[in-house]
Amino acid sequence: MVEETPWQQALRYANRANPYPFYEELRRTPVARQPDGTYVVSTYQEIVALLHDPRVSSDVRKLPVPVAPPAEGSAEAEPITEAVVSLEPNIITQDPPEHDRDRRMMTPHFVGPPHSPHLISDLEPEIRRIVDGLLDNMQGKTRIDAVDEFAYPLPVTVICKVLGVPLEDESRFHGWIETALDSLDFGPEAASEEMQSRLAGGRQAVEEFGQFAAELLDRYAQQPGPGMLSAMVNEDGPEAGMSKGVLVSNALLLIFAGHETTVNLIAHSVLTLLRHPDALEKLRRRPELIVPGVEELLRFESSVQFWHTRSAVEDIDIAGTTIPKGAPIFLAYGSANRDPKRFANPDELDLERRDNQHLGFSQGIHFCFGAPLARLEVQVAVGEFVRRVENPRLVEDPPPYRHNQIFRGPRHLLVDIDGIRD
Amino acid sequence: MTVPATVAELVREFRANGRIVIVGASLAGLRAAEALREEGFTGSLTIIGDEPYEPYDRPPLSKQVLKGWVSADHTKLPRLREVNAQWRLGVAATGLDRAAKQVRLADGEQIPYDRLLIATGTRARQWPNPDEAALDGVYTLRSRDDAAQLQKALAAPPSRVMVIGAGFIGSEVASVCRELDLPVTVVERGSAPLVGALGGVIGEIAAEMQRDHGVDLRCGLGVSSLEGDSGGHVRRAHLSDGTTIDADVVVASLGSIRNVEWLEDAGLASGFWGVGCDAGGRAFDVNGVITDSIYVAGDVARAPHVLYEYQFLAMEHWDNAVLGAEVAAHNMVNLEPHYRPHLLLPGFWSGQFGVNIKSVGVPPFGDEIVFTQGSVKERHFAAAYGRRGRIVAAVTFDHGKWLEYYGKLIEHSGPFPPPPPGWDQPPDMKPIPAEFPQPGVPTAIPDVVLTGHDPSERRAEFRSRPR
Numbered sequence: 001m002v003e004e005t006p007w008q009q010a011l012r013y014a015n016r017a018n019p020y021p022f023y024e025e026l027r028r029t030p031v032a033r034q035p036d037g038t039y040v041v042s043t044y045q046e047i048v049a050l051l052h053d054p055r056v057s058s059d060v061r062k063l064p065v066p067v068a069p070p071a072e073g074s075a076e077a078e079p080i081t082e083a084v085v086s087l088e089p090n091i092i093t094q095d096p097p098e099h100d101r102d103r104r105m106m107t108p109h110f111v112g113p114p115h116s117p118h119l120i121s122d123l124e125p126e127i128r129r130i131v132d133g134l135l136d137n138m139q140g141k142t143r144i145d146a147v148d149e150f151a152y153p154l155p156v157t158v159i160c161k162v163l164g165v166p167l168e169d170e171s172r173f174h175g176w177i178e179t180a181l182d183s184l185d186f187g188p189e190a191a192s193e194e195m196q197s198r199l200a201g202g203r204q205a206v207e208e209f210g211q212f213a214a215e216l217l218d219r220y221a222q223q224p225g226p227g228m229l230s231a232m233v234n235e236d237g238p239e240a241g242m243s244k245g246v247l248v249s250n251a252l253l254l255i256f257a258g259h260e261t262t263v264n265l266i267a268h269s270v271l272t273l274l275r276h277p278d279a280l281e282k283l284r285r286r287p288e289l290i291v292p293g294v295e296e297l298l299r300f301e302s303s304v305q306f307w308h309t310r311s312a313v314e315d316i317d318i319a320g321t322t323i324p325k326g327a328p329i330f331l332a333y334g335s336a337n338r339d340p341k342r343f344a345n346p347d348e349l350d351l352e353r354r355d356n357q358h359l360g361f362s363q364g365i366h367f368c369f370g371a372p373l374a375r376l377e378v379q380v381a382v383g384e385f386v387r388r389v390e391n392p393r394l395v396e397d398p399p400p401y402r403h404n405q406i407f408r409g410p411r412h413l414l415v416d417i418d419g420i421r422d
Numbered sequence: 423m424t425v426p427a428t429v430a431e432l433v434r435e436f437r438a439n440g441r442i443v444i445v446g447a448s449l450a451g452l453r454a455a456e457a458l459r460e461e462g463f464t465g466s467l468t469i470i471g472d473e474p475y476e477p478y479d480r481p482p483l484s485k486q487v488l489k490g491w492v493s494a495d496h497t498k499l500p501r502l503r504e505v506n507a508q509w510r511l512g513v514a515a516t517g518l519d520r521a522a523k524q525v526r527l528a529d530g531e532q533i534p535y536d537r538l539l540i541a542t543g544t545r546a547r548q549w550p551n552p553d554e555a556a557l558d559g560v561y562t563l564r565s566r567d568d569a570a571q572l573q574k575a576l577a578a579p580p581s582r583v584m585v586i587g588a589g590f591i592g593s594e595v596a597s598v599c600r601e602l603d604l605p606v607t608v609v610e611r612g613s614a615p616l617v618g619a620l621g622g623v624i625g626e627i628a629a630e631m632q633r634d635h636g637v638d639l640r641c642g643l644g645v646s647s648l649e650g651d652s653g654g655h656v657r658r659a660h661l662s663d664g665t666t667i668d669a670d671v672v673v674a675s676l677g678s679i680r681n682v683e684w685l686e687d688a689g690l691a692s693g694f695w696g697v698g699c700d701a702g703g704r705a706f707d708v709n710g711v712i713t714d715s716i717y718v719a720g721d722v723a724r725a726p727h728v729l730y731e732y733q734f735l736a737m738e739h740w741d742n743a744v745l746g747a748e749v750a751a752h753n754m755v756n757l758e759p760h761y762r763p764h765l766l767l768p769g770f771w772s773g774q775f776g777v778n779i780k781s782v783g784v785p786p787f788g789d790e791i792v793f794t795q796g797s798v799k800e801r802h803f804a805a806a807y808g809r810r811g812r813i814v815a816a817v818t819f820d821h822g823k824w825l826e827y828y829g830k831l832i833e834h835s836g837p838f839p840p841p842p843p844g845w846d847q848p849p850d851m852k853p854i855p856a857e858f859p860q861p862g863v864p865t866a867i868p869d870v871v872l873t874g875h876d877p878s879e880r881r882a883e884f885r886s887r888p889r
Binding site: 048049051052053054055056057059095096097100312313314363364365367 | 795825
């Protein structure tokens, strides 16, 4: 049997809790060709260069399909992108000029100064109220699950409000998202029988989720309601609206991304602080450090560990390697954020780190659309957790992790506590 | 005691007890002061500024402040750390005695220094006829007070605004006028707006942009005189083609003048284009010999740049002020071999007519331009400038997120035209002449200038010549 590459090892479920030693090995070859023809880029400088390189496409339709040739002796691997390809492109899987136009249409309904500069900041009281409620509910308990009782409910409630998705449908789409996420695997375990059967389930979930979003959008088309989805459907700007398929696809993206990444970020922030009592104590004493602190937490445990839809549209010479035209490119943000050539002592948590331009939200034209909302949510949630939870202790370290490698995070996070302050 | 130990001792002693004076209390001066403290300088620090205000930020003055979104006194620069300095605000430096190592102030005081940082920047070039410049309603735009007064005048509102000069400031003022729904006439001696900084090809696009937004743009023309009413308020402008324009607010945006007069007798390489210095910010004397105790940063500095054939670059750019100040500060409290160079890839941005314009490199160094991404028609595009097969600059209209890529190409002396993008290619990707004005042709003075001295001169005397 051929020895696995550091990247393949990093992707094994057994290493989900700590992929960093494998990333360290991976960075010795900043642009590493994998046996399946994918080029994994793991160093900060090179990732930034490619994020700004107009010869790199983000459009899944430009990926050679299937991405992975079947491993020898295994059942034929399904193309990893098929579940995504069956949908119309959304802003994350589009290139300019379509990307620019669609993102430009969505922005005013979300963050876009000068159109609605206060939309996000106006949510703060609501976010505080939700966080307070969640912490109040923990009163009298000695053990909590920081994922189920804290990290998860906040972003879900907020994204439903922002988008105008009925909160009572939450359990349905939560199920679809979880099934879809658990079905995606980019590592050596993808060819296993179990993953193959999960993949079918995942495709089914995406299908149903799409159906759900389409019906919701239809309802808003007939009768406008609150939130961003309704605004997008009833777009009356100077540019022609998006096609139905693109709308559905972007709606899924927003629900999904608003749902998962922030959960992992809050959970990882709690986990990381509990592992670093000095940092936790510092943040308790100096609450104003929450702003740079969240940036450091984003760097330390990136919510999006890598991204997988990019490919080279031309031959690209980089770091002594030529990425050939047509090759898929994986950008490993989680590794770049621990690149010692960019960050001094990258494995140390430093809430006051200067010059902390991490890639936790990526860079370039695909910079995270939801970043302002995510930042606010995590600042409030983690800040209040630190302030109010008395003597929190990890029950299990490492905690159990979710299967997905891109949206990496604890599935549960049990914490023993002495109480909740007012 | 060994020599290295002596040197280390000197540095230590200077950091602990030295006296540093910064002349100029704006962005570069403030950031230099912060950087000095960050570097561990605990000696005495004096900051001299001719304006009565604490350091403030200028980019908002021609945009948010004029629109009335932000008031001019809300532009104070954030402090990155405590600087613990003696501030001498509202008093100008009027002279420099290098022999006695003293800065002379307008109030007669002499401030001694061990090391001096010159960060006096530039000021607005006034309308050349003093009587006309003194009319009510005639403005320039450089300082906080300028912005506050002009904002008030625009809010009045005037019946028509006339902008003389379509460089960045003039174009931004015109843009604000249109946002405020004020009629505006722009008169530009060059062939198009922004032509000095970005060339005629981009200038033509900027001209269309202005006209599409209802600006009455007149290029290739000058203003011969301004006429006031009996009350001394400006009412009319006479143009060089014999026509007249009625306007009750006139903004003279004629570029800037470097504040070097106070250095007249100091024997430094100071003149029209600023104070010459090496890449580490150390000032040259008039004979091109480096000084040991005088440093320069910000708009008033001009230093040779490796990417541009070691021509002296003078840059009125925000990040040049910040990074130049940090490097100068570092070098002021260090000695060889710990000096650092300030080798910034120049870059600037402007917001006008709803479009974000950004640039990296030095466009006027190029002679050709090629559109590389997007659509000129929709005014979302990137274009690269080249010279002899090498990319030297790039400009974007609402495409700023790609500048990083072009910046890297420029830093590595990448080919021109650059490799084509994989998508979003403009229909025509053929390089064409960039159409920069020939030297000596009157136009708005660009805010990056290549100031290599004329080879026919027999000595390096950096003095302003009679113009």
